[in-house]
Amino acid sequence: MKRIALIGMPNTGKSTLFNRLTGASARTGNWPGVTVDLLAAKIVLGPDMVEFVDLPGIYDLHGFSEDEQVVRRFLENNPVDLVCLILNATQLDHQLGLAVQFSQLGCHCVLLLNMMDEAEQLGVRIDTQQLSNALKFPVSLVSAKRGQGYPQARELLTKALHDAVPCELSKIQSKLAQDDVVADTAEKLMARSVVMPIVLERKTTERIDRVLLHPLFGLPLFFLFMYLVFQAIYMLGAPLQDGVAWLLDGFRQLALEPLQPILPAVVFGLLVNGVYDGIATVASFVPVIILFFFMMALVEDSGYLSRAAYLTDALMARLGLDGRGFVMLLMGFGCNVPALMGTRVMRSRSMRLLNMLIIPFSLCSARLQVFLFMTTALFSPQKAPIVLFSLYLVSFAAAFGSALLLRGRLRSNEPFVLELPPYRLPTLFQVMLRGWHEVRHFLRRASSFIITGVVLVWILTHYPEANPPGGPQSLAGMLGQWLAPVLDPIGIGPQMAVVLVFGFVAKEIVLGSLVAMTGLQGAALVGYLGTNMDWVQAYSFMLFVLLYTPCLSTVATMRSESKSWGYTAFSVTWALGLAWIASYAFYQTARYLGY
Amino acid sequence: MSTIKLSSLQIGDRAVIRGIQADETIRQRMASMGLRAGREACIIRRGRLGGPLHIRIGSISLVVRRKDADQVDVSLLAHREDVNQVDVSLTA
């Protein structure tokens, strides 16, 4: 099988093109460093079966950061038949050097100048023939996002692949010319083949920046937008969630309840009251999560993330981090795992480690489900959104506070230089793709550890004695008794212990196992929670869930990214300790104040 | 022409980058991101409270932390006020 590698600077549209070529759903976004690992997909191109490999962006072939090393290692260890080089057609004055470097390596290349739609709009004119003659490989303009020039580009790849021979790119460093020579060649080439307007005006972007990066209002506006986004999710999400809950309940009544007389009580209890109800409750949140990721896709593709980095860098510098670290916290609101991996763009190991320590405090979408459920169960409709928002504030406070305490041990002198891309709007397709991605992600989680967790909790709360489920006679109850000395002071009852223990695996299990344990769901579960917990206990419980280890995948990622068990253990301990202290402080203070 | 620091430029100033006073890897990194000797930079805005600079170099827009901009030597081409009189052929 033949192999084509997609290579280019960050944020040039490699993953967008990869998706168009292969029908895959790689994550894209208007932020340099979305892709940090390699991703491969196979398609038939002309007569051949071809493997396309999407790689992280590289600024040049000397790259030192973790994501750039992924590319170097890949190129040096895997034979590649064809390199598909992707440059941003509107930024050739900066990017042509990379093409020059590749022409020196002497491997088979096709150069695609992406974003031809923007180039046309800006009045950039490119003589592709001239470029092709000088670089000695085929060159074509394309728009990966809108599809202009795509058939020709695909044709070009097919043809080039046909007469390509695999080349081994070992010892890349030694084959490259001096940097200034490369820059010189690129500049001459640029002068001959590209006409750029003297001032490349991006009027819309500049106009928006004048407001969003305003010296006084920039930051308040940013937080206002965040608040509005969460309000929107809350308001639009609730009816959607009710709708799905209604559907799932309908299925239960029509298809599952008739089985009750047929099946043995234990089996029915486990399968319907345990697994089905548990998963259904978690699943009812899927629309909210999809909505959430639609919003994320919009924000990530807009280019606002880089602006957020600009606005917060001064603050983050005081915490020993930089603006990119703040963006990773924001990405963590979706899921902590990609955010942890996103820190690969940082070259300094200590900055990465510091950043990775605080990302788990980001209130991810799995925790959001738990909090949506609990806040609606225990607080009035007016108060619930405020309570939820306060949890987001706690999430930031925990992250910033931890960085402040630990920055002394993890110092770095990483320079902070970041590109601000123009504002862009994602296509409907891109947003849908992201939503679909999340559904698939959820289904994979649900079918593996969410089910397992819920089943285990059901067994633990029902054996050897289920009267009441999770009571002192059951295994879960015994666990609760045993943990009571630590859970009592933070107001968490013994029947919740098992929930927290399994919540360590994934936060969705918290919700699912509440259902499985009580055998109640929907309004009945809400009522149960309302009578078994007061708001102080509930908030203390939520604080604990927010701050202690997010999930097993996070721990695993932490370990694989840091390559250190000691660091991983520290991170878990730190989070657990902070969670307990925060809950303790809150619970005891509230009780002391008479609530 | 005398060189000054990139970080000392005011909004609207235009200057040519002369060099970066940093070790090789950092210089390399900054060059590959667009801060390369010979290029012309224009200051668009300066962040408040010691926040980063927002500059334009050719077709790209960069954010550079002030501490790092301290390491970049530039020579001034034009202040904001006399932008109109600058010969466009100066564009490097």
Ligand SMILES: Nc1nc2c(ncn2[C@@H]2O[C@H](COP(=O)(O)OP(=O)(O)OP(=O)(O)O)[C@@H](O)[C@H]2O)c(=O)[nH]1
């Ligand atoms: N206008 C326009 N935008 C595009 C085009 N191709 C990609 N984009 C946008 O450019 C941004 C970056 O796209 P990605 O595909 O994530 O870029 P990448 O090269 O994979 O980036 P990294 O993985 O970070 O290296 C996204 O916002 C895309 O929607 C295009 O042809 N025209």
Ligand SMILES: [Mg+2]
């Ligand atoms: Mg990508």
